[in-house]
Amino acid sequence: MTTLLQDSSRAGASVGLKGDRITIRGGRPLRGRIEVKGAKNLVTKAMVAALLGETPSVLRDVPDISDVRVVRGLLEVHGVKVTPGDEEGTLLLDPSAVESAHMADIDAHAGSSRIPILFCGPLLHRLGEAFIPDLGGCRIGDRPIDYHLEVLRQFGAVVEKLPSGIRMTAPNGLSGTKVELPYPSVGATEQVLLTAVRAAGITELRGAAIEPEIMDLINILQKMGAIISVDTDRVIRIEGVDRLEGYTHRALFDRNETASWAAAALATDGDIFVGGARQAEMLTFLNVFRKVGGKFEIHDDGIRFYHPGTPLRPVVIETDVHPGFMTDWQQPLVVALTKAEGVSIVHETVYEQRFGFVDALVDMGATIQIHKECLGGQACRFGQRNFNHSAVISGPSKLHGADIVVPDLRGGFSHLIAALSAEGSSTVSNVGIISRGYEKFITKLEQLGADFVLEG
CATH class of the missing domain: 3.65.10.10 (Enolpyruvate transferase domain)
Incomplete structure (x- = not known):
């Protein structure tokens, strides 16, 4: 009989890493060039x-x-x-x-x-x-x-x-x-x-x-x-x-990985060139990136994302299906919004349980409140259904190091960004999940000058 069987108990297992825990000494801007492959x-x-x-x-x-x-x-x-x-x-x-x-x-x-x-x-x-x-x-x-x-x-x-x-x-x-x-x-x-x-x-x-x-x-x-x-x-x-x-x-380049590294550049006061990224598929993200105060340059072989050295601005974001703002973009960007001067609102309309990752950010010093109401936009399909699907981020906040356990793919990379931007050391566990969608992210952190130790 033709079969397709999987063992869900292995979810989150480390794949392709020598260790499943990374200790990061934050506060160092990420600078350099990385390449993204297919989505x-x-x-x-x-x-x-x-x-x-x-x-x-x-x-x-x-x-x-x-x-x-x-x-x-x-x-x-x-x-x-x-x-x-x-x-x-x-x-x-x-x-x-x-x-x-x-x-x-x-x-x-x-x-x-x-x-x-x-x-x-x-x-x-x-x-x-x-x-x-x-x-x-x-x-x-x-x-x-x-x-x-x-x-x-x-x-x-x-x-x-x-x-x-x-x-x-x-x-x-x-x-x-x-x-x-x-x-x-x-x-x-x-x-x-x-x-x-x-x-x-x-x-x-x-x-x-x-x-x-x-x-x-x-x-x-x-x-x-x-x-x-x-x-x-x-x-x-x-x-x-x-x-x-x-x-x-x-294959089309990975838009989600591109946005993640762009958010990392903002959150760490960095300057990252994402080779292989293209403007057309990033149009909506680029508009929001600019509204926040980030700068970018479009090149034939990629896009440069960088923090210009001026204060970041708060924004109101509502995730949506294409051509709207992707749900996978909001998690890494929320980390950068903790650095913005003022109150930002993120209304999640695609997945109803996507703000679990903010608990770790609050432990690190972020001021984020989660609400059941549809804030910052029109009522969505999660309204009046008791789902925590809107976030209010007040900044700027100084994040400090903490011990973090990665919950999911995008939330996990967002935790890496938070640790890289925080003062002091953070230990991030269960990072094997991140290997599901981010190719050679440890090598890329090295290329960008991150200060970290990968542990067993």
């Missing part, structure tokens, strides 16, 4: 898309992060041959020998990623069945898979819930359908795209997410032979085809 939120989905091709695919600018290693392991236990290319960050993915996998093999590779749900459509097309377990990931909000399962049912999948997980079959194949999302979910949009391209007939998706990573996935699928049109009203139409070929593609 975590695109690369892992592009690797799954390779399952749909009848010939090998070539993916460039793949970051060395644990989520990529998880997907690579899942592909390999299903018979996909994954080998490095001649160029650093290049993977060759050959799906010509796709086969069923054993539960024990997948259990050893899957880790805590939520990516297995996106394997279902491609595996149903290739093998006629799939199996998934309970899904892990960062605990920042409610991410039910029920809607994914309902979408797969609409395509014709038969879904059977078992004690060991969820088994799916497609006895009559998959057929196009009409799907309307209640919210522009990135994951649900990816699910529809990866399933619809080989489904018989036409699929119409309304209320789709249109993030740059989604558009880049569409670019990949079109290269493979898919027929996909995108309207301006969040409607995507996919005409299913009988066969897809492999692709050759250079």
